[in-house]
Amino acid sequence: MEQAKEKEQHEPVRPIIDQLKEYAETRFKLIKYEVIERSTSIVADIITDIVIIILWLLAFLFLSFTLALWVSDLLHSYWQGFGCVTAFYALLAFIIMAAKRTFERPLINIMVRKLFK
Numbered sequence: 001m002e003q004a005k006e007k008e009q010h011e012p013v014r015p016i017i018d019q020l021k022e023y024a025e026t027r028f029k030l031i032k033y034e035v036i037e038r039s040t041s042i043v044a045d046i047i048t049d050i051v052i053i054i055l056w057l058l059a060f061l062f063l064s065f066t067l068a069l070w071v072s073d074l075l076h077s078y079w080q081g082f083g084c085v086t087a088f089y090a091l092l093a094f095i096i097m098a099a100k101r102t103f104e105r106p107l108i109n110i111m112v113r114k115l116f117k
Helices: 002-075 078-098 100-116
Strands: none
Touching: 002 078, 002 100, 078 100
């Protein structure tokens, strides 16, 4: 009689344990798929951003050559035209270096938003 009572008590518990195991496995798979989706999304976003940056750099480079050639034509001297464009970029670099802190915070915010979107 006691064995029957013990058997009756353990039988309802067994399906709950099985359900908990199944729930845990399902939850683990869901987390795994979410991590895979999130990481591939980040990688795709980074690759796209790198391609865009490269294209902007190429456009900037050719614009710089065009500007240098135009200034060279105005000054009738290649070295003076390219020198003026170089001096302009050096001045711009010094200004950005002086105001570095004001440029860092927005860049950090952009990167954090990309990671947590």
